[in-house]
Amino acid sequence: MVDTLIDISLLAFLAVTAIAIIKIRNLFVVIMLFGIFSLHSAGLFVVMDAADVAFTEAAVGAGISSILMLATLALTKDHEEKQPAHHARIPLLVVLITGAALVYGTYDIPSFGDPDSPAQQHVKPYYIEHSVEETGTANVVTAVLASYRGYDTLGEITVIFTAGIGVMLLIGGRLFRRSKNGDER
């Protein structure tokens, strides 16, 4: 009962925040709302017992990405330009059809926590049963991320590294050069 109430209120907040993000044109407010949106998502992940995901969402989504977006905002204008007035019929139609297709698709999705769903049947039972004896790690999420799926995590880190290189090359300027005398220019 309480769980359902928490679920409903969190999802309602999520929907309200999403609508506000679409409506509001002041980008500073939008960034703050993005942070609130992430925090609500983190709350939902906690309700679904995904503590690791919630942790990441709260730290990255609500924390650092807000700061980085604010830093970006300092370089641009903080007000979104008004959209030109035009008929929204065709976009509306596309959105309605896509939405209907997605809702239709949800009928085939197994319900939350269904033990017979493919996600629970494949390698998950093996990880849950053997991760402690094979890796000695109490947190099965860490065992999967760092040991069983080490390749994927290496790939993720490479993605983050690439993002850093991209930002450094595009707007890093003199900040990351080895010499400050300018002889490398």
Place this chain on the structure above:
Amino acid sequence: MKHNLILRFIAKFLFPVIALFAFYVQFHGDFGPGGGFQAGVILSVAFIFYALIFGLKTTEQVIPPQVLRVMASAGILIYAGTGVATMLMGGNFLDYNLLSQNPIAGQHLGILLIEVGVGITVYSVMLIIFFAFAEKGRP
């Protein structure tokens, strides 16, 4: 915000707390929620917080951007290097069992090493992105 005594005091007080929490998340990831990724983000947030209060120049003296550039690469090298080390020992890439006599101890060591690599890279890349944008926005 150079002359705001309260903010400066709070920042000096909170910085070690946030940093300590980041290290807790880093090294307690085997048992609780968290790991290198979250720890790196939290540690970089501590430095960004410091930069917001004390200014970019001071923070660049605390952690020079050139060092960050090296650290970002070092983290990924630690990760991939662990994999190469296991290959040199005659196993598969990232097969931690070979890192020690006891497979479980090897797994512990391997997970610790790659989590440290993840933490270092995430920490430095987050700060690199923040520094790049903040530097650009500075008048």
